[in-house]
Amino acid sequence: MMAGHWQVIEFTLLVCLGSSVAILAPGTLLAWWLxxxxxxxxxxVETVVFMPxxxxxxxxxxxxxxxxxxxxxxxxxxxxxxxxxxxxxxxAVLIATAxxxxxxxxxxxxxxxxxxxxxxxxxxxxxxxxxxxxxxTVTVPLAVRGIxxxxxxxxxxxxxxxxxxxxxxxNIPGKTTTLSLSIYxxxxxxxxxxxxxxxxxxxxIAFGTVxxxxxxxxxxxNSK
Amino acid sequence: MKLKFExxxxxxxxxxxxxxxxxxxxxxxVFGESGSGKTSLLDLLAGVRxxxxxxxxxxxxxxxxxxxxxxxxxxxxxxxxxxxxxxPHLNVRKNILYGAKRASTPAxxxxxxxxxxxxxNLGNLLERRIVDLSGGENQRVALARAIASRPNLILxxxxxxxxxxxxxxxxxxxxxxxxxxxxxxxLVVSHSQSELRSLCDVLVExxxxxxxxxxxxxxxx
Numbered sequence: 001m002m003a004g005h006w007q008v009i010e011f012t013l014l015v016c017l018g019s020s021v022a023i024l025a026p027g028t029l030l031a032w033w034l035x036x037x038x039x040x041x042x043x044x045v046e047t048v049v050f051m052p053x054x055x056x057x058x059x060x061x062x063x064x065x066x067x068x069x070x071x072x073x074x075x076x077x078x079x080x081x082x083x084x085x086x087x088x089x090x091x092a093v094l095i096a097t098a099x100x101x102x103x104x105x106x107x108x109x110x111x112x113x114x115x116x117x118x119x120x121x122x123x124x125x126x127x128x129x130x131x132x133x134x135x136x137t138v139t140v141p142l143a144v145r146g147i148x149x150x151x152x153x154x155x156x157x158x159x160x161x162x163x164x165x166x167x168x169x170x171n172i173p174g175k176t177t178t179l180s181l182s183i184y185x186x187x188x189x190x191x192x193x194x195x196x197x198x199x200x201x202x203x204x205i206a207f208g209t210v211x212x213x214x215x216x217x218x219x220x221x222n223s224k
Numbered sequence: 225m226k227l228k229f230e231x232x233x234x235x236x237x238x239x240x241x242x243x244x245x246x247x248x249x250x251x252x253x254v255f256g257e258s259g260s261g262k263t264s265l266l267d268l269l270a271g272v273r274x275x276x277x278x279x280x281x282x283x284x285x286x287x288x289x290x291x292x293x294x295x296x297x298x299x300x301x302x303x304x305x306x307x308x309x310x311x312p313h314l315n316v317r318k319n320i321l322y323g324a325k326r327a328s329t330p331a332x333x334x335x336x337x338x339x340x341x342x343x344x345n346l347g348n349l350l351e352r353r354i355v356d357l358s359g360g361e362n363q364r365v366a367l368a369r370a371i372a373s374r375p376n377l378i379l380x381x382x383x384x385x386x387x388x389x390x391x392x393x394x395x396x397x398x399x400x401x402x403x404x405x406x407x408x409x410x411l412v413v414s415h416s417q418s419e420l421r422s423l424c425d426v427l428v429e430x431x432x433x434x435x436x437x438x439x440x441x442x443x444x445x
Contacts, residue, residue, distance in 0.1 A: 122272040123309040125296040127323030127373045137322075141313045 004173075005182065005194070009201055012179040015090055016158035019098035020151055023105055027154070028147050031109035032139065035116075050103045052164075057100060061167025064096055068168060092169035093176050097161045101154035108153055108213070112146015113139065149213035156209040159202060225250060225283055225377055225409040227269075232278030234264060241265065241433040243278070251403060252411045253420030253441065256430035262413040263306070265430065266379045269411070270303040271296035282377060302370030302378040302408075306385060308362050310354045316365050317350040323373025337372050343405055344368045344398065360391040367398055371406055378402060380412040384419060392419075399423055 034046060052060050068075040068086040075086050086092050116139055124134045140147070162180040169176040171185065179202050186195035229243035241261040254262050267273035268280060271287065271294060280287040282301070287294050296303075302323070311319050324337055341347055344364045349357065357365065363383065370378050384395045396419060402408050414420050420427055421441045429436040 117309070119305060119307065119309045120311060122270075122296065123303060123305060124311070124322065126270050126272065126299070126301060126303040127369065128297050128300070128325060129322070130297055138311060138313075 002194070005198060007174065008177055008179055008182045008198070011090070011177075012159060013205075015093050015178070016097055016155055016161075019094045019101065019158050020105070020155040022094065023098050023102050023154060024147075024151055027102055027105035027150065028109050028140075031106045031147075031150070032113050032135070032143075034106070035110050035113035049106050052100050053103045057161070057163025058167055060099060061096060061164035064092070064099065064164060064168040068092060068095060087168055088170045088172065088176060090169075090176060093165055093178060096164040096168050097158035100161050100164050101157040104157050105150040105154040108150030108217075109143065109147045111217075112143035112150070115146065116142045145216045145219060149216040152209045152213040152216070156206050156213075159205050159209075226281075227252065227411075228279075228281040230279040230281075232268065232275045232280065234268060234273070234275040236261060236264060236433060239433040241268075241275075243268075243435065245428070245435050245438060247426055247428070247438060249425040250409045251424040252426050252428060253417075253424030254411065254413045254428045254430055255415060255417045255420055256436075258415065260430050261433040262430055263381055266303065266305075266381050266411070266413060269377075270301050270379055271299050272303070300374070300376045302373050302375035304366045304370050304378065304380045304383060306381040306383075308366040310362060310366055310369070312354050314354070315350070316346060316352050316354070316357070319354065319365055320346070320350075320368045320372050323369060340368050340371050340406075343401060344371075360394060363391075363395060364398065367402075371402065371408065375408060378408050378410040380410060382414055383412060384414065384416070396423060 030045075030049065034042060034049075065087060066072050068078075070076065070079065070085060070087065072087075078084065078086055084091070086095065120138055120142070121134050124138045125131070129137065159178075160180060161178070162184070165176075165178060166181060166184075171177055171181045173185075177185065179198055183195050183198045183202070186192070186198065226246070226248045228246045232241070232243040234241040238259075239261075241264050243265065254265060256262055264273065268275055269282070269287070274288065274293055277290055279289045282299075286292060287299060311322065314322065320341065321337065341350070344367060346361075346364055346368055349361060349365070352361075354362070354365070367380075367383075380399065383399065384392045399410065399412060400423065402410050412420065412423060417427070417429075424441050426438065427441050428438050
């Protein structure tokens with residue numbers, strides 16, 4: 001592999017790790033809310049959250065471009081406050097991968113929260129623990145395997161992200177080109193051998209993360 | 225302790241739990257057939273369930289009324305449910321200490337954790353994981369955890385059901401200890417009237433959500 005390819009791999013891993021970390025707290029809280037709430041809004045929220053799984057990624061990318069472009073409501077606001085552009089920068093890659101992988105984190109974390117026996121939370125409450133203490137000392141530790149499995153799955157999904165990223169971040173070598181985009185570029189240029197080398201790397205990353213998440217979920221099922 | 229239920233009504237699956245009584249005793253035993261509302265009564269007292277109407281008072285302290293509901297973490301009521309609900313991710317020591325942070329009540333703030341551990345013979349189990357404990361050990365840990373939270377009242381739901389006859393006797397002794405060593409009033413639910421008779425001052429019989437009778441236990445002895 002050429003030096004440029006290592007740069008692409010490094011960039012992809014860093015941005016995808018950043019996006020998975022960025023969605024971890026909000027995704028976990030949302031998963032907890034979905035697992036516990038009896039609100040009439042639950043189904044609507046669930047549907048909206050899982051939309052990126054079924055909407056064409058390019059459509060999601062176009063919506064993000066509209067929101068985060070220089071003239072978009074969020075893009076112009078961020079430019080006004082922080083003086084930076086979002087679209088066609090690494091920030092756009094981070095946002096696109098975060099949005100596309102968010103449902104996987106929420107789904108897996110929710111399975112984790114669903115598996116927590118509510119009786120344990122109630123008893124913790126009777127022992128004098130506030131709701132927040134119960135959440136951090138009983139609920140989250142018992143759901144942590146589901147949360148971490150979701151984190152790994154979201155990371156794997158982020159690494160493989162293509163459609164939304166190319167729309168909102170473009171495909172700028174050395175700036176926004178990710179592993180998936182780089183494979184696409186190499187195929188376009190007829191460099192199939194180099195493309196397959198990157199395919200092998202992406203398959204390896206995907207296998208490692210999905211395998212680890214499966215191990216975690218299996219360990220959770222066995223510990224029940 | 226003085227326990228008062230006033231016009232409590234809680235709809236259950238097949239009937240409504242309707243409670244209207246006042247008892248003053250240090251140990252109360254509640255018995256009745258399965259599904260008669262015994263656990264729901266404990267849930268209401270602990271605050272893990274809320275009746276849509278009615279008032280509950282413990283030692284003149286209002287736990288719930290139509291206008292007010294004191295959450296479980298502010299009630300200072302220890303609860304040992306039938307399944308014990310020990311925290312599987314914490315070891316024995318951490319389970320026992322979980323509730324020890326509760327602001328101590330004046331009468332009981334002298335209870336030291338070491339005293340609880342010694343009394344329940346848990347010294348050699350402190351670092352063990354919950355999954356590695358036997359049924360009897362689990363029960364002792366659950367009881368220790370409830371005592372260590374320094375409650376004004378301990379609720380015990382069928383504490384002897386899952387135990388074999390030998391452990392059952394040990395369990396009864398443990399509950400007696402609550403009374404003599406720690407001076408904590410308790411309310412214990414069981415389907416065995418005879419067990420309750422040897423433990424409690426006052427017995428309450430419940431059937432299909434209604435109190436059938438309340439009497440002093442020695443009146444039958």
